[in-house]
Amino acid sequence: MGYPTQVSATTFAKEFGKYRDEAMVSGGVEVTSHGRPIGAYISLKELENYERLKKRERRVIHARDMDDETLSAIMNAEYGKASE
Incomplete structure (x- = not known):
């Protein structure tokens, strides 16, 4: 990313x-x-932004790790039809 100010440790x-x-x-x-960059010191505003973005990260789940009910619901889903 790089910040405007760069300083040695x-x-x-x-x-x-x-x-x-x-x-x-x-x-x-x-x-x-x-x-070489080894880290950064960020403002509170940047830290809050970072934490907000981390909360929005998607979690990946492999099909092999899903329970049968969830996997079945996905396999039987129809495009454009709301789930019940």
């Missing part, structure tokens, strides 16, 4: 307050080690 640790404030303004700060 050492600098981030030494100047945490500065980058905490920067994250609140810009949404987040990307933290690097040896020039």
Whole structure:
């Protein structure tokens, strides 16, 4: 994803307050080690957005893991007909 501010882990640790404030303004700060991203510090607004999106993720269920009743209902469903 990348955030507008990128900082080394050492600098981030030494100047945490500065980058905490920067994250609140810009949404987040990307933290690097040896020039590679290793994590990010994000604002509360970004965290809430992340948690909202995680709740909306779909859960995948394999047919082999379904109970017989659910599998049968799917197999016998008719397109355009409301379930009873």
